[in-house]
Amino acid sequence: MNQPVESNEIVKTVENFYASLKKHTNHRYMSWEHCFNAFNNSDKYDIDYLSLHLAFYLASWGMYRGSSALLWKDYKVHNEAVDIIKSYSVIQCSIGNEIQESQIPIILKAKGDLENHYRSIGYTKPTKTGSTEGFVSATDTLITKILLGTLGCVPAYDRLLVIGFKGSKINKGFNEKSLKSIFEFINNNLVSLKEIQSRINLDGSYYPLMKIVDMYFWEIGRIQNPQLIEVD
Numbered sequence: 001m002n003q004p005v006e007s008n009e010i011v012k013t014v015e016n017f018y019a020s021l022k023k024h025t026n027h028r029y030m031s032w033e034h035c036f037n038a039f040n041n042s043d044k045y046d047i048d049y050l051s052l053h054l055a056f057y058l059a060s061w062g063m064y065r066g067s068s069a070l071l072w073k074d075y076k077v078h079n080e081a082v083d084i085i086k087s088y089s090v091i092q093c094s095i096g097n098e099i100q101e102s103q104i105p106i107i108l109k110a111k112g113d114l115e116n117h118y119r120s121i122g123y124t125k126p127t128k129t130g131s132t133e134g135f136v137s138a139t140d141t142l143i144t145k146i147l148l149g150t151l152g153c154v155p156a157y158d159r160l161l162v163i164g165f166k167g168s169k170i171n172k173g174f175n176e177k178s179l180k181s182i183f184e185f186i187n188n189n190l191v192s193l194k195e196i197q198s199r200i201n202l203d204g205s206y207y208p209l210m211k212i213v214d215m216y217f218w219e220i221g222r223i224q225n226p227q228l229i230e231v232d
Helices: 007-023 030-040 047-060 075-086 101-119 140-150 159-168 176-188 190-201 209-224
Strands: 122-127 130-135
Touching: 007 190, 007 209, 030 047, 030 140, 047 075, 047 140, 075 101, 075 140, 101 140, 101 176, 140 209, 159 209, 176 190, 176 209, 190 209
Parallel strands: none
Antiparallel strands: 122 130
């Protein structure tokens, strides 16, 4: 069972992350904010615009590195994913509409639909001896980064976040058990999470609770393993 965390620890940890983000103009992590805001107003934009935002956000967040299959596709590869995401507007986090534990089945259904889409995308990569072919790997990291950047309904299960989970009893896999533990963590620390959420939201952009959770555990992972900052 997740025990409540010292209130000041959560607030200070998230503040440290957010302060480093705001310290530099046009920080790459701001791509989450731009992408999330676009999808929060998806009725105003066409699929092409939303796909471009999603692609650049994923690139900023490390999903277009040299080993990535997505590196060999243009941004329009996300068009169908945008359609899938828009079909899950019921779990789109917005002011006054935080994700609920009762919606875990919907989150997992969205996960499955996105996995099926990305796993169907083939690519060709040039090599020294010719080329190699394969399909996009729909990892937990990719799918959760997409869900966080568009719907704001889960944290992004990258390497540093999973490291940050270690002391919290939250399962490192993106599944029902892990999500239930995250909601337990939120319920046990709701006052602290809402306090720092309110401070951040004073800047004019809405950060859902799952984004606050993401920032908290990612920052813990970064502090414990700063050498991994470029390989999450």
